[in-house]
Amino acid sequence: MTVQEAKLYGKSNLSVSPTPVLDTDVLLQHITGLDKTHLLLERARKLLPEQETAFLAAIEKRKTGLPVAYITGHKEFFGLDFYVTPDVLIPKPDTELLVELALDALEDKFRANTEKIPTVCDMCTGSGCVGLSILKTLADKSKDSEENKFSTFNFQLSISLVDISEKALDVARINAKRLIPDFTPHFVHSNLFENIPNSFDLIVTNPPYVPHTESLELLKDGRSEPLLALDGDIDEYGEYDFTEDGLSLIRRLVPQCYGHLNRNGVLIMETGEYNAEETAELFKKAGFRNVKIEYDMNEMMRDVTGVK
Ligand SMILES: C[S@@+](CC[C@H](N)C(=O)[O-])C[C@H]1O[C@@H](n2cnc3c(N)ncnc32)[C@H](O)[C@@H]1O
Numbered sequence: 001m002t003v004q005e006a007k008l009y010g011k012s013n014l015s016v017s018p019t020p021v022l023d024t025d026v027l028l029q030h031i032t033g034l035d036k037t038h039l040l041l042e043r044a045r046k047l048l049p050e051q052e053t054a055f056l057a058a059i060e061k062r063k064t065g066l067p068v069a070y071i072t073g074h075k076e077f078f079g080l081d082f083y084v085t086p087d088v089l090i091p092k093p094d095t096e097l098l099v100e101l102a103l104d105a106l107e108d109k110f111r112a113n114t115e116k117i118p119t120v121c122d123m124c125t126g127s128g129c130v131g132l133s134i135l136k137t138l139a140d141k142s143k144d145s146e147e148n149k150f151s152t153f154n155f156q157l158s159i160s161l162v163d164i165s166e167k168a169l170d171v172a173r174i175n176a177k178r179l180i181p182d183f184t185p186h187f188v189h190s191n192l193f194e195n196i197p198n199s200f201d202l203i204v205t206n207p208p209y210v211p212h213t214e215s216l217e218l219l220k221d222g223r224s225e226p227l228l229a230l231d232g233d234i235d236e237y238g239e240y241d242f243t244e245d246g247l248s249l250i251r252r253l254v255p256q257c258y259g260h261l262n263r264n265g266v267l268i269m270e271t272g273e274y275n276a277e278e279t280a281e282l283f284k285k286a287g288f289r290n291v292k293i294e295y296d297m298n299e300m301m302r303d304v305t306g307v308k
Contacts, residue, residue, distance in 0.1 A: 001046070001047050001052045001055075002043065002044055002045060002046055002047070003028065003032070003034075003039055003042055003043050003044070003045050003047065004043040004044065006024070006028055006047060006052075006055055007021075007024055007025070007028070007039075007043075009024075009059065010023065010024025010027065010028075010059055011024060013059050013063060014059065014062055014063065016062070016063055016064075016065060016221075016222075017062065023062055023068050024059075025039060026068050026072065027055065027058045027059070027062070027068060027071065027072065028055065030058075030071075030072040030074070031047075031051050031054045031055050031058065032047065032051055058071050064222045065221045065222020065223055065224075066222060066223070066224055067090055067223055067224070067225075069084050069090045070084065070085065070086050070090070070224060073085065075090050075091050075127075077091035077093075077095070077096065077129045077133065078096050078099050078129070078133035078137070080129075080132070080133060080136060080179060081178075082127050082128075082129050082132075082175055083127070083171060083174050083175055083178065084127055084171065085167075085171055086224045086225070086226070087165065087167035087168050087170070087171055087226065088126040088127040088165075088167075088168045088171045088172075088226070088229065089126045089127070089225050089226065089229040089230070090225065091126075091127060091129040093297070094270070094296045094297075094298075094300075094302055095129065095130060095206050095270055096133075097270075097294060097296050097297070097302055097303055098130055098204055098206055098268060098270050098303055099130055099133045099134055099137070099204075101204075101268045101294060101303055101305060102120070102130070102134050102202060102204045102268055103134060103137060103138075105202055105266045105268065105305075106118060106120070106134070106138070106157075106202060109201055109202070116201075117156045117157065117158055118156075118157055118158070118201045118202065119157075119158045119159075119160075119198070119199075119200045119201050119202075119262075120134065120157060120158070120159045120160070120200060120201065120202045120203075120204065121159075121160045121162060121196070121200040121202070121203045121204070121205075121260070122134075122159065122160070122161050122162065122204050122205070123162050123192065123193075123203055123204070123205040123207070123253070123257070124162070124163060124205050124206060124207045124208070125161040125162055125163050125168070125169070125172050126163060126165075126168050126171075126172070126206075126229060127168070127171050127172060127175055128161050128171070128172030128173075128175045128176060128185075129175075130204055130205075130206060131159055131161045131172075131185065131204065132161075132172070132175055132176055132179055132180065132185075134159070134204070135157065135159055135180055135183060135185065136179050136180050138157060139180055139182075139183060158186070159185045159186070160185065160186040160187075160188050160196070160200075161176075161185050161186070161187050161188070162188045162189075162190050162193075162196065163189070163190075164189070164190065164191050164192075164228070164236055165226070165228060165229075166189055168226075168229075169187050169189060172187065173187055191236045192249075192252060192253055192256050193256045193257075193259070193260050196260060198260070199259075199260050199261060199262050199265070200260060200261060200262065200265060201261075201262055201264075201265050201266070202265065202266050202267075202268070203257045203260065203261060203265070203266075203267045203268070204268050204269075205253065205257070205267075205268070205269050205270070206269075206270040207232070207249050207250055207253055207269065207270075208228065208229055208230050208231050208232045208234075208246075208249055209232040209246045209247070209249075209250060209270070209271050209272050209275060209279075210230045210231060210232055210246050210272065211232065211233060211244050211245055211246040211274075212231055212232075212233035212234065212240055212243075212244055212246075213244065214246075215227060215230040215231040215232075215233075216231075218230065231246075232245075232246035232247055232248055232249050232250060232275075233245070233246060233247075233248045233249075234248070235248070235249075245275055245278065246272055246274075246275050247275055247278060247279065247282070250269070250271070250275075250279055250282060251282060253269075254267075254269075254279070254282045254283055254285075254286045254288075255286045257269075257286075258286040258287055258288065258308060261308040262308070263308060264307060264308065265307070265308045266305065266306070266307055266308075267283070267288065267305065267306050267307075267308070268303055268304075268305045269303060269304050269305075270302060270303050271301070271302070271303070271304055273300040273301045273302065276293050276301035276302065276303075276304055277293070277301070279304045280292075280293055280304045283304055283306040284306075287308070288306030288307060288308060289306065289307050289308075290305075290306060290307045291304065291305070291306040292304070292305050292306075
């Protein structure tokens with residue numbers, strides 16, 4: 001089978017996918033090690049027998065609905081390459097806003113120029129994509145500044161990555177080692193703040209917020225993402241608590257965040273466009289001030305922010 005034949009095979013066999021051409025390209029890149037340009041230039045190239053076998057197996061998996069990221073084990077987020085398995089939610093482009101808002105909030109804290117090292121918690125960390133993108137961005141900025149004598153950005157940060165899923169934390173540990181080998185975050189296995197005695201200057205979180213019925217509906221396409229990562233209406237044991245607004249966990253989480261923030265500490269939380277306004281009300285009820293809703297690149301309500 002040539003590269004061109006493989007492309008045609010993928011295109012005609014992936015009617016399950018809204019993006020069959022792109023999916024085939026990404027799978028071929030992963031299997032052959034060729035980049036997009038070389039796949040175009042080398043259309044007549046024959047796949048090695050083991051590459052052809054791997055390609056056909058990958059197409060079969062994709063036909064079941066399994067996302068390309070779980071087949072290749074990679075997903076790009078905030079310009080970084082994250083390792084992913086079906087134990088973690090695949091990082092979504094909408095969530096990059098959470099990282100941007102967190103970096104802005106931290107810049108304000110660095111500018112405030114206190115002696116204290118800022119403390120950050122990424123609650124519901126999954127693959128670690130939010131907390132580790134924050135950390136990697138600051139570490140790179142600090143490295144650039146060492147090489148630029150006019151800049152004095154010197155970054156120090158204490159960061160905790162928290163999840164109820166041990167398997168998700170294992171994935172986050174691998175990502176931390178790959179992306180920022182010189183820095184070890186704290187990995188905490190905890191049901192929300194149950195095992196966390198300390199307080200933070202910044203809490204970022206992308207909790208499960210999809211309503212129960214919608215979560216079950218989404219999973220019917222074979223995407224294999226963990227229900228615990230999507231469904232905002234089940235408890236820590238996976239039991240449905242008969243709410244249908246996706247806010248059951250967030251109702252518990254918001255007051256706990258308030259209790260675990262230092263004075264002037266900031267909470268930034270991703271929500272659904274359909275429950276952002278109710279989430280903002282929960283922030284106010286818990287005592288947060290300056291509560292704001294931030295819009296994502298599709299102009300959807302996406303994040304709620306508040307200050308203690
Ligand atoms: C929507 S995913 C977010 C993952 C990642 N932060 C991201 O943005 O892609 C939610 C995560 O929350 C975790 N989670 C669910 N319930 C939790 C709880 N009670 N305490 C801590 N983590 C929880 C899930 O295991 C999952 O990894």
